[in-house]
């Protein structure tokens with residue numbers, strides 16, 4: 001390649017080339033994958049910190065690729081988002097998750113069915129902008145017979161930054177129906193804490209970065225203070241706080257002491273097949 005002079009050549013980086021090809025291959029394979037049923041969902045329990053009982057689970061999609069094996073969502077959700085496939089894929093995830101929540105609900109003894117296990121479903125920005133969101137969600141809940149209160153939709157903080165009323169309206173409508181709305185990855189964006197009041201959100205999901213500082217004893221005192229402040233503000237606004245990425249008992253102890261309500265992480269359970277959650281929650285009910 002010519003180093004100096006007017007013309008500059010792009011020097012091919014074999015690794016990024018390969019990555020680009022893979023990305024292209026994955027992108028073009030996405031629609032067929034949905035038709036062929038190559039996606040599946042793992043569920044990760046959401047646990048009440050007070051007594052470690054299972055309160056629900058987050059649905060996390062995976063792709064069982066015939067050549068590449070299981071591919072995680074970080075690798076294909078952005079592609080699906082860019083191509084618009086996220087709308088039908090997201091609808092599929094919602095429908096599967098709602099069916100699963102119905103199965104969990106029916107396995108509970110009748111006296112516990114009014115506080116059903118919640119299923120949390122991630123909503124990407126493109127889904128939020130899609131005009132069919134409310135109608136599709138209502139249709140799925142009605143067809144399956146799942147109470148709205150058994151569903152929680154997770155929206156990232158960054159998707160709502162600077163959101164105007166038009167974007168918030170569908171979320172508001174869903175919240176009025178009883179669907180829970182969670183603000184995902186909270187603390188990673190630049191949201192104005194006072195802005196929270198404006199959002200139809202009932203749950204804050206504190207990003208994993210906050211729990212990381214609590215991995216050892218002594219925990220990072222600044223992290224403790226920040227989380228303490230967020231929890232007290234959230235509670236004063238009637239929001240519940242879920243923490244992500246709890247990997248150790250020490251973290252769980254800190255977070256419980258700081259007043260966090262619910263936790264999710266490898267310390268409790270990795271994402272897994274839906275049957276496992278049923279075993280866990282039925283064991284708690286005894």
Ligand code: C2E
Pocket residue numbers: 044059060061072073074077090093122123124184185244245246247264265266267271
């Ligand atoms: P997220 O919504 O923040 O989900 C939490 C991620 O943290 C999951 O990664 C989960 O497996 C991982 N995790 C859970 N506990 C721990 C822990 O203790 N330690 C660590 N290090 N990680 C933990 P996963 O399954 O790879 O999902 C990545 C992201 O992909 C999700 O981040 C979410 O943004 C997106 N995603 C997953 N499923 C869907 C979906 O159905 N629709 C949309 N739109 N996005 C999805």
Ligand code: CA
Pocket residue numbers: 058122154184
């Ligand atoms: Ca999430």
Ligand code: CA
Pocket residue numbers: 184185205207244
């Ligand atoms: Ca998250």
Ligand code: CA
Pocket residue numbers: 185
């Ligand atoms: Ca995340």
